[in-house]
Amino acid sequence: MDSFNWVNNMIKYFTGIWTSVSTIVGGMGITFVHLIRARKDNVTLQYPEERWPRPERNIGFDHDSYNVIRSRLHVDMDDCIGCLKCERACPVDCIKIVTEKAPERGTDIKEVSHVGVTSNGTRKAMVVTRFDIDMSECCYCNLCTYPCPEECIFMTGGPNSSKHPIDYEFSEPDRDNLIYKFAKSGTKEGLEKLRNEKVAES
Amino acid sequence: MSPDTEKIIIELVLKALNGDMDSINNLDDRVLRSKAKAALFKAKKDPDAYREKYSKSSIPNDNENNFKNDPITSYVLKGLDGDMDQINAIEDRVLRGKVKAALVKAKKDPKSFKMQVGLKEVKKQTIELDEEKVDIEESINQRIKKLALEKFPQSILNDDVEKFLLVDLKSWSSLSAYLKTEESLFFDSLQCQTGFDLGEGLLEARYNLHSMKHDHYTEIRIQVTKDNPRIPSVEEVWRIADWFERETYDMLGIHFDGHRDMRRILLPDDWEGWPLRKDYDVQETYHGIVIPKMKEGWE
């Protein structure tokens, strides 16, 4: 019985050595195939020179048919009616909008370059005096773009690529530079001035 | 719930009220089964009203075939056999559209469609065959309640045990061990344990138990007051309760008696307050760091 065990153990010992050698050599064979096929198998890009959609060395998929994109937010201020829907939809409160009642619904106010009617034909009742998006807080969830009735807040690129090319690289040395201010400059002061003038007239 | 399933449920409940529980128990779809059972439970409170309410809206009967409760199916079957005239003759436009759409789908794979319908047919037939059986199977919660009350009187506090069992604080430690060891229950897995702030000075701990062996599931709730939130620990019954209870303690301040290592788990040890209580106020500072309430300029 003991001798039988001894034989068994020896068989185990040598099969162990054999499997070690064979599996390691087999693994080295696989890596060697990768080594010699390096040029063909390569999947990486040389980033600053080569950008992602590269037709000549496609890494597997066709990138033309994108219908969505997650990139930085952009607001078309001429179309914004100040409904605050995007501000409410944002889960991280990175959008801040302040509006003021327009003197007259649907009319342009040249002084603050406010456009009265959107491209969809909606007549604006509000003047947006502040529209800030803190892109350093944005979580790219895309929730703000759906409720917008005028489709004026969107992520750049994708279906809007005619308006804005895709832009993944918008790093800034200063965090404050990532707070994007979309409201037309001087809106608030301009409106106040207008109001003061009206008060003075009356 | 879609109208189809609703109809099926109503039909099943009506049958069950007439004493045929098997038609529900034989259902394959678990979700449907539980829904039917829930509906049955409600209906049993006032069976007559239920019958009156739904017997009229019951599914239209086609005399030709006993499974033709669903008009669309019957029309599609006819269509598959080549009888398009009947479909075209349907007056209801919506129904006609639906039938045609279903027909298009069915034509792709008529065999499987017929098989599905056939299966339905068989099922319905068995339902009718077993109509005589009168046994009403009690739900798992009712069984637990019965067993628990035998062993530990006054341990289950709520009468309506459809969704959960409200367990008395004092009997929880013995009941938990019983639930795990009793062969017919054998809740060997504590799926989830969490706490709730019910308001009005009440805290609640909830235990979702599951039996891997019998594949049944129950929920246990225990209520304590905010002044003295102490619940016996079940850490030694289900080992995972160790961390779950620590988390509940961390978040709601429910102290679990008998737990061997009752420390905060996610928050730092010196955190003040119990964050998930509804009356929790965020600290002003933590180790000298001012905790911002709102982003600057974003007020």
Next chain:
Amino acid sequence: MTVDFIYNSLVAFFPDWANKDPFLMISMLLPLVATFGFITIYALVVIYAELKVSSFIQDKVGPMGQGVGLHAGKWGLLQPIADALKLLSKEDIIPSSANKVLFILAPFMIFVGAFISFVALPFNESIIVSDLNIGIFYILGVGSLAVIALILAGWSSNNKWSLYGGMRSAAQIISYEIPAGISLIVVIMLAGSLNMQEIILYQEGGIGNWIIFDNPFMPIAFVVYFISALAETNRTPFDLPESESELVAGFVTEYSGMRYAFFFLSEYANMFVVSVVAVTGFLGGWQSPFANYLNSPAMGLFWMLSKTAFLIFIMIWIRWTVPRLRVDQLMHLCWKVFLPIGLFNIFAVAIWTVLIG
């Protein structure tokens, strides 16, 4: 040999010089500087090779420079130089609770250990700093210096991870000296000499005369030596002392900048040393694989370096293929597999030589 050669040429060139001592100094310093330069350049090349081979195996291209700035030079050739510059310019940190003297001493010791091995390495029939008559013995001996340095590094860092690394490496290197030595004993038995050049000369006459093909047991001895050498140089799968995912960085956890570079450098220098020993002992040294062809001194240097490069490539290749062993498995492999095989080899080769050879 080289020292004598330079000294003699200097004496012959300036026969009127009265004091001969500066000549001796110069003739000793010159090979030293040359060796140091060789190690540095070689390390840069091997680091580059390691980067590239690993990248190719992993389906990427490794350091590359293309386009406007040529970031790392053509094909990333400047990458190792950039690495070296980075290490040079890094802040030199000594932990406040470390034992300063030993902490500073350790990297130098480990480098010295690797460095002085180069003295006995034959590059061709004449390029050898000193042709010691106990060459192989000397290399095995000074190779063990590294153990002390590693323990010093591990202990003086005053870091638990470093201590683990140091202790592991001590156990590992001391254990694997034995199978490595035993495998080389077979070579010495055949060649009948401890002298590196004589071992090489024994293998004269083409590939068939190399010791590895001398008898059927020699390939086994070669494999045992090679794997033990891997273990001695702390390369994967035996990189337990610095295993990244377990011990953070092992005994080099607290080192940074140039001190870290010395550990790095000595690891690669050690790779070279063990490869040269393997080539000398088993693969015919600087001898051409074809008898009497391509056997000039220049070709000798070429053969030596290319054979060594091949072995180093295999080391790199293994590193990027296999996982890491555990401490007890490492010891198991050493004492229960390699040692019996090595001892068996000695007997088998002895009997073979008596009966057949």
Next chain:
Amino acid sequence: MGVIRGEEMVLNIGPQHPATHGVLRLQVKTDGEIVSEIKPYIGYLHRCFEKHCENVTYEQVLPFTDRCDYLASMTMNFGYVVAMEELMEIRVNDRVQHIRVVMAELQRIASHLLGLGAFGLDIGAFTPFLHMLRDRERILDLFEMTCGARLLYNYMWIGGLSHDLPVGFVESTYKFLDYFEPKIDEFVNLLVHNKIFVERTADIGVMPQDVAISYGVTGPNLRASGLNWDLRKNDPYSIYNKFDFNIPVGQGGKGTVGDCWDRFYVRVLEMKESIKIVRQALASMPKDGDVHQSLPKKIKPPIGSIYRRTESPRGDLGYYIESDGSNVPYRLKMRSPAFTALSVIDEIAAGWLLSDVLAILGSLDIVLGEIDR
């Protein structure tokens, strides 16, 4: 044979350590290399998920579920929307269900790829890790194609999806699957059967079935212990009952049932099953159907509570949602599978060597974002 005992040393693995898969601190007591006790300290990544959920509306919870298990965001979305739809009794159409299953199973493959690769990395094999990442990138490409995001998708919505599938998605997925299937075999040959790897994982960290159940360990870890328990089969949600697939169970192929190798190999086999499901779902996917069809106008679930479990790549992912009838959850509890998996580490890893502890930790495939929430 006597055991030599030395003085015990307390060693902190983490919070910054290459093998902790995030920010985890393991306080281990070691006697030389032998670890006698492990105390995990978690919470370094706590982001108040549950507290946060009580302050945002139901649809705004979705981006936060993404960020809990950032390696399997789709399935985190999936679990939440399944629970919410059951609570609100919404039935979504077949196309949505199919797309969801495809996404969830692709995500399962992606998550397992990273888990397996990282486990290999813990053992010291670097190359398989990068091979795994290479293939995972392709899945992320598919996701980016679908919803624009590569990691945190917010793709499944309560009652539908944010987007329909793009043109060419089905073909690309088929292409990927055809490419990927042989890669699994290559991976198996490179790492799984490698003798060193087997030595490092077989018979190590054996988790018996009763221990696994008592500790609430679920998912691949539980199945590796030999119990056939998968919510996709045992408590089918969505349309998983339509598909034909097997549940791989640990067989003890190289050692004991429930060892690290089994936990590893079950995941490999699960990837193959996922490929099967994806193929079936793609084949039977209805061509028409609006993915926004069942989106509710206002998400105000009826008063009540629901506890719904789904099978995430790491195990049973449960959402306990208590609604008070408003548009903000009264209380939302996530039962995270990695949380329970980590709690078992002291039970199964004490007594092993230091290297084994890290191998066992890797084999549990934890994600700290989900544990700390």
